[in-house]
Amino acid sequence: MFLTLLRKDWRLAKPAFWLTFSLVFVPPLVGVLLTAYSRIFDNAGPLWRYSNDDHHSLIELFLGGYLMSGLAIPAVAASLLARERRERSHAFLASLPISRSRILASKGVVALMLFAIPTAIAWTTASLSNPSFYGNARMENLFTPLLVETAFFFGIGGLGWILASILPSEVLSSAAALVLAITAFFGVILAFAVVPSLRNIAPGQIEETRNLILIAIYCFFALTGITGGTLISCLRSSP
Amino acid sequence: MSDTPGLAIETTGLSRRFGKHLAVDGLNLAVPRGAIYGFIGLNGAGKSTTIRMLIGLLAPSAGSVRIRDTELARDPVAAKARVGYVPDRPTAYPWMRVREVLAFCEGVIPSWSPTLASHLLKKYRIDPRSRIRSLSKGTGAKLSLLLALAHDPEILILDEPTDGLDPIARDEFFEEVLRASLDSPRTVLISSHSLQDIQRATDHLGFLHNGRLIFQGATDDLLSSTKRLRLMPQSPIDDGTLRKLSPDISHIAREGRAVTLTLRNFTPAAAESLRSASHSPVFDIADLSLDDAFKDIVKGMETTCS
Amino acid sequence: MAASDSNLPVFQQVADSIRHAIAAGVFAPGDAIPSVRAQSLKLKINPNTIQRAYEMLEREGIIESRRGIGMFVSKASEGPARASALESVREAFEHGIRTSIAAGLSRAATDSVYTKAWQRSGAKP
Numbered sequence A: 001m002f003l004t005l006l007r008k009d010w011r012l013a014k015p016a017f018w019l020t021f022s023l024v025f026v027p028p029l030v031g032v033l034l035t036a037y038s039r040i041f042d043n044a045g046p047l048w049r050y051s052n053d054d055h056h057s058l059i060e061l062f063l064g065g066y067l068m069s070g071l072a073i074p075a076v077a078a079s080l081l082a083r084e085r086r087e088r089s090h091a092f093l094a095s096l097p098i099s100r101s102r103i104l105a106s107k108g109v110v111a112l113m114l115f116a117i118p119t120a121i122a123w124t125t126a127s128l129s130n131p132s133f134y135g136n137a138r139m140e141n142l143f144t145p146l147l148v149e150t151a152f153f154f155g156i157g158g159l160g161w162i163l164a165s166i167l168p169s170e171v172l173s174s175a176a177a178l179v180l181a182i183t184a185f186f187g188v189i190l191a192f193a194v195v196p197s198l199r200n201i202a203p204g205q206i207e208e209t210r211n212l213i214l215i216a217i218y219c220f221f222a223l224t225g226i227t228g229g230t231l232i233s234c235l236r237s238s239p
Numbered sequence B: 001m002s003d004t005p006g007l008a009i010e011t012t013g014l015s016r017r018f019g020k021h022l023a024v025d026g027l028n029l030a031v032p033r034g035a036i037y038g039f040i041g042l043n044g045a046g047k048s049t050t051i052r053m054l055i056g057l058l059a060p061s062a063g064s065v066r067i068r069d070t071e072l073a074r075d076p077v078a079a080k081a082r083v084g085y086v087p088d089r090p091t092a093y094p095w096m097r098v099r100e101v102l103a104f105c106e107g108v109i110p111s112w113s114p115t116l117a118s119h120l121l122k123k124y125r126i127d128p129r130s131r132i133r134s135l136s137k138g139t140g141a142k143l144s145l146l147l148a149l150a151h152d153p154e155i156l157i158l159d160e161p162t163d164g165l166d167p168i169a170r171d172e173f174f175e176e177v178l179r180a181s182l183d184s185p186r187t188v189l190i191s192s193h194s195l196q197d198i199q200r201a202t203d204h205l206g207f208l209h210n211g212r213l214i215f216q217g218a219t220d221d222l223l224s225s226t227k228r229l230r231l232m233p234q235s236p237i238d239d240g241t242l243r244k245l246s247p248d249i250s251h252i253a254r255e256g257r258a259v260t261l262t263l264r265n266f267t268p269a270a271a272e273s274l275r276s277a278s279h280s281p282v283f284d285i286a287d288l289s290l291d292d293a294f295k296d297i298v299k300g301m302e303t304t305c306s
Numbered sequence C: 001m002a003a004s005d006s007n008l009p010v011f012q013q014v015a016d017s018i019r020h021a022i023a024a025g026v027f028a029p030g031d032a033i034p035s036v037r038a039q040s041l042k043l044k045i046n047p048n049t050i051q052r053a054y055e056m057l058e059r060e061g062i063i064e065s066r067r068g069i070g071m072f073v074s075k076a077s078e079g080p081a082r083a084s085a086l087e088s089v090r091e092a093f094e095h096g097i098r099t100s101i102a103a104g105l106s107r108a109a110t111d112s113v114y115t116k117a118w119q120r121s122g123a124k125p
Helices: A002-042 A052-070 A073-086 A089-095 A100-127 A144-167 A170-194 A206-235 B046-056 B077-079 B096-109 B114-123 B137-150 B167-183 B195-199 B219-226 B239-245 B267-279 B290-305 C009-022 C036-045 C047-059 C077-102 C105-119
Strands: B008-017 B021-027 B029-033 B036-041 B061-068 B083-086 B155-159 B186-192 B203-207 B212-218 B227-231 B251-255 B258-263 B283-287 C061-064 C070-073
Touching: A002 A052, A002 A073, A002 A100, A002 B021, A052 A100, A052 B267, A052 B283, A073 A089, A073 A100, A073 A144, A073 A170, A073 A206, A100 A144, A100 A206, A100 B203, A144 A170, A170 B137, B008 B046, B008 B155, B008 B186, B021 B046, B021 B212, B029 B186, B029 B203, B036 B046, B036 B195, B046 B061, B046 B155, B046 B186, B061 B077, B061 B239, B077 B083, B077 B212, B083 B137, B096 B137, B114 B137, B137 B155, B137 B167, B155 B167, B167 B186, B167 C036, B167 C047, B186 B195, B195 B290, B203 B219, B203 C070, B212 B219, B212 B290, B219 B290, B219 C047, B227 B267, B239 B251, B239 B267, B251 B290, B251 C061, B258 B267, B258 B283, B258 B290, B267 B283, B283 C077, C009 C047, C036 C047, C047 C061
Parallel strands: B036 B186, B036 B203, B083 B155, B155 B186
Antiparallel strands: B008 B021, B008 B029, B008 B061, B203 B212, B227 B258, B227 B283, B251 B258, C061 C070
16 A cells, blocks of 8 residues: 555656756766867867866766755655645545555655655765765765755755645745755855854864854754654645 | 434534634534435535535534544544545546556555446546546546545545536436446435536435535425415515514515515415415415525525625 | 426426326336336436335326336326326416416406317317
8 A cells, every 4th residue: 555655656756856866967967078078179188088087077076966956856845745736636635545644654755765866876976086075975074065965955855845735836835945945055155254253263164164054054954844844744634 | 413323424513714714614414324415505605615524635623524433533544435535626646547546546445446446447438548637527527436436435425526517428427426326325415506407316405505504404305395475465565574474484576566485394374374464365386496495595594694 | 308497396297207108108007117226317316206206106006016026007097197187287277266366357257268278279178
C-alpha cells in the first residue's frame, strides 16, 4: 500500500525533480563545452588533456550546479503538496480509506529522497578533491561554501514545503520560497556591510562568520519549513 | 438517537463556519439504509460543504458524522471504507491513464475488487489506455462512478454528478446509479440544485436552504402533505389574517380575486376550515410538483424570517 | 410513458401509465408486465416508487403477482380497470363543476358544455 503511494508521489514530483536534477549538470556541461571550444579554436593544448586545474574547475562547476539546482528544489516540494490541491486530486485521495498520516508520510519520504540525490552528487564530487576552499566530505573545513550550499538547498526546500502547504499553486509557492531564500542571502551580505558589530570582525574571520550565520538561517528555514509544513498539512481541513 | 438502527448516514448538529459565514448550520441529516436520498438546495445552500464533511474532506466546526455505526472523526479509515464518493467533476489524477488510476486504487484500497473494476470498465465503455484529463465529461463522470463503486461500498455519495452533462449522458449516468442501487443493498445520497433532475430517482429528500435543513423525509410524504389550495374569498382578506388562520400556510399568491395558498401538513378538514373562515364559496385543491413544493417552502421561509 | 411534468405523485403516474397501456391493449389479460427492476431502469424512477405503483394496481385487482415469476395483468382486470377509470372521470368532473360554480355558471349551461363535448368527440352518444 505504502509503495503505491510512494510511486504516485514520485510521479507527482517527477517533472520538477528532473528539472532540479538536470540543473546540477548544466554548469559542468557548459564548462566542458567551452573548454573544448577554446582548445579547438585557440590551439590551447590537446583536446583530451585533463590537468589538476581542470579537475578543480570541474568540481567547482558541479558545486555551482548544485547551487543552481537549489533554485528548483522548492518546485519538488511544492509539486508534492500544492499540485494535488490545484488538480483537486486531494479530494479523491481524501475520500479513499487511507489515513492522512500515511499520505503525508509518503510525501515526506519522497521529498527527502529527492532532496538527497543532488546533495549526494555534490558531496561525492567535493570528496573527489583535495581539501580546499570548498571543503570536502572528510569535514576538514566545516564551515565552508559546500555546507552553506547544502543548508541553502534544504532551507529553500523547506520553505517550498511550508509555502506549498498554505498556497494552492506550486508555481506561486516555489517562487515565494525562492524570493525568501535569496532575500535572506543578500540580507546577510548587506548586514556585514552595514551593522557595526559585524564590520568590526577581523578580516580573516569574516568569511567564516558569514557562512556560519547563513548556515544557521537556512537550517532554521529547513527545520521549521519541513515540520511546520507537515503540521499544517496534517491539521488543515484537507491534505 | 445515535444508535437508531437502519440509518446509513446520520449527522448531529453538523455545522461549518468559514470566517463569519455559517455555511452549514446544525444539520441533523438522517439517511435511512437502502434509500436513494436526494439532497436538494440552491447553489450556495451548503450542499458541497456538507458532502465534503460527510466524506471527511472537511472538518466540521461543530457536530458529528456517523457512517453506519462508525463515528467518522474517530475512525475515518473504517468509515471511508464503507463510502464511495463521486465528485461534481473528476478529481482522480488527470495525468494518469485510466488503468494507472485503477492500479493505484487496487494498491491503496484493501477492499478494491479488480474483477468488479474491469467489469464496470467494460460496461461503461471506458478505454483503459486513455488519459484521465482527455476523457469527455460523460466518460469522466462514469469513471468517477466506477472508482466509487469498485470497492463495493454500502454507501454511495454523489455531489452534483450530472452537472454539465448533456441529457443523454445524464440519463445514462442515472441509469447506472439506479443499477448500482438495485444490484446490491446500497444507500445512495445524491445532491443537486435541480429537483427536476433527480426527484424521480429518489425516495427520500432533504432540502437545504441557507445551511439549514428545511425538510427531510420520504418524497411521497412531502407530496401528500403539501397541497395548493385555491380560494375565492367573498370579501378581501389580507395575508396576515390568513396566516393567523393556519400556521401551515407556507406561501400565498394572489391573482385578481383568487388566493392560492401552499399548505403544509394538509388534511381535508384543514382545507375546509380555511374555506369557511375566508368566506369562499368554492375552493380547489391541487397537487404540487416537488419543484413547486420546494420553491414555496423556500419562499415561505423567507417571508416568515423577514 | 408517464408525463414527468404532471403534478401527480410519481407512483400514480406510473400506475396510470400501466392502466393506459392495459386499456390500449399493450398488455392483454394474462400478459407479464415489466419487472420493478426493468421498469426502474427504463424510466429512471426509484424502484420503491415502481413497487408502490404495482402494489396499488394489485390492490385494485388490475395486476396480480405470481410468486417467483413476476407481475401479470389479471384475467379479471376489466372490472377493476373500469372502476378506476370511473374514479378518474369523477375527479375530472368535480373539478369542472367547481370551476363552473366559481364562474357563476348555471347547471343548464354546464350541462350543455358537457353534451357538446361528447358530440365533438365523435363517440357514440
